[in-house]
Amino acid sequence: MTTTPRIAVLGAGYTGLAAAKLLANRTDGVVTLVNNRDYFVPRMRNHQVASGRPSRRLPLRGLLKGTGIRLFVDQVTGIDAAAREVVLAGAADPVGYDLLVYAMGSQADLATVPGAAEHAYGVAAVEQAERLHERMRTAGTVAVAGAGLTGIEVATELAETYPDRTVRLVTSGALGAQLSEPGREYLHRAADRFGIQVLEHATVGKVGPDGVLLADGAHVAADAVAWTTGFTVPALARAAGLAVDERGRLVVDSTMRSESHPEIYGIGDVAAIRNRDGRLLRMGCGPGGLAAVCAVHAITDREAGRTPKPLRVKDDALCISLGQRDGILQPTELDGTPKGKVRTGRPVAAFKRFILRTTGVVFPRYPGLVAAGAAGRA
Incomplete structure (x- = not known):
């Protein structure tokens, strides 16, 4: 060196x-x-961008001012x-x-399933989330493919923002598989409250302009398909x-x-x-x-x-927003196995807002503060 x-x-x-x-x-x-690109985007807010909340683009040159870092866009x-x-x-x-x-x-894995790249809207990038929002202006029905953390947040955010639309959540497994039994029950009640139609154990085999075709041959109609199943x-x-x-x-x-x-x-x-x-x-x-x-x-x-x-x-936790006023906080083992007491409701929603503000505003400007907080774990 x-x-x-x-x-x-x-x-x-x-x-x-x-x-x-x-x-x-x-x-x-x-x-x-x-x-x-010449800006930083708080990616964790993309589910909100998809529902119409404004995106935040923080110019990198401003964030790097005074650091001596050379930037190549x-x-x-x-x-x-x-x-x-x-x-x-x-x-x-x-x-x-x-x-x-x-x-x-x-980035969103849009290459594995036929038709996903042509017809589905990813949310891993802010530009994708903005395109989904534009489509939601006229779409009467949206199918959200994938029920991981991103899929749950996208489905509940869209259902809360557009109560007059039909939201269908399609998952190859069981809804809330990553949660404890109380967490799963709470998530199902939230989906019912939002009017989300949940299709469990349904594997998407193809995406088309009018919805998704499942592996068993069933067709799930949708004007728009939000793709949250898998990353590459x-x-x-x-x-x-x-x-x-x-x-x-x-x-x-x-x-x-x-x-x-x-x-x-x-x-x-x-x-x-x-x-x-x-x-x-x-x-x-x-x-x-x-x-x-x-x-x-x-x-x-x-x-x-x-x-x-x-x-x-030693451990981890999943903090999932369910719209703007509800959420689930699930402690887990490192391998994702749920453990401990699940927290729910408005306090979790407030905590998630704090996380989004910290990671989207404080973190890019003052990473040293976050590093100090993480010093005991890393």
Whole structure:
């Protein structure tokens, strides 16, 4: 490593932006941040954007002012791990690095099911959520495919905002499978209250302009289809010859360092993140934020000649909004198994609003405050 290391961070979502700003503040490295757009978007609010609430686009140059971080607004087309260079679509010269933080995030998987890319509306990107909102201006019926956290939040948000429309929630499993029995019962009551038509154990085989065709041949009519079933990650790590898992996520150790290329760290959804006892964390903003803090600590510790501490996480929790005035908070094991007492109602909705404000307003501006709060866990 050179005296002044070159640190490249790929991706300016929750984890990448935080990592870049923390590294610029806590190391002597020259930090370069690469992102495909010149603004940060609080992705956790996309279900609200789909229902018509305004999106928030925070200009990256304003968020990076005074940090010394170099910003490249460009599309990453490749990583040359041997040369330690990042290839960009619009730049003649690659971005060289001594350390690379890979934080490219995930996107809606619209390629697995026929017709999804042509006819469904994802909500993983704010632009997709805005297109769904435009479609909801005239759609009388919407089918939400997938009943994970995103699917539940999209379905309840749309049902609350458009009480005169028909909302159908289609899931290949049971509704609330990730919740305890009291949590599942509460979710079913909420769906009934919103008038959501729930189709359980229904696998989508094809998406068309008039709805979805299930694997058993049944047709679910809909003017619009919101796609929340599954996420995929960029193929950059696999194409670069880095060690990845079956989903293409970077395989990292408990300090977020690549197991095949020690000069590369992976954080957020693009990494298969494990804590110190080897248990895999779920994809999501919460685990991703802890991973970002852990990676920064590991980089600074190694820079100072110290042995870095592994990620320390014992448990997790799911905080699900059910419209604007209701919610479910479910404590879980790291593998997603529900445990403990589930919390519900308006207090959870208020807590979710606090989370959205923290991650969407405070976090991108002052990641050090969030890092301090996470210090005991990462």
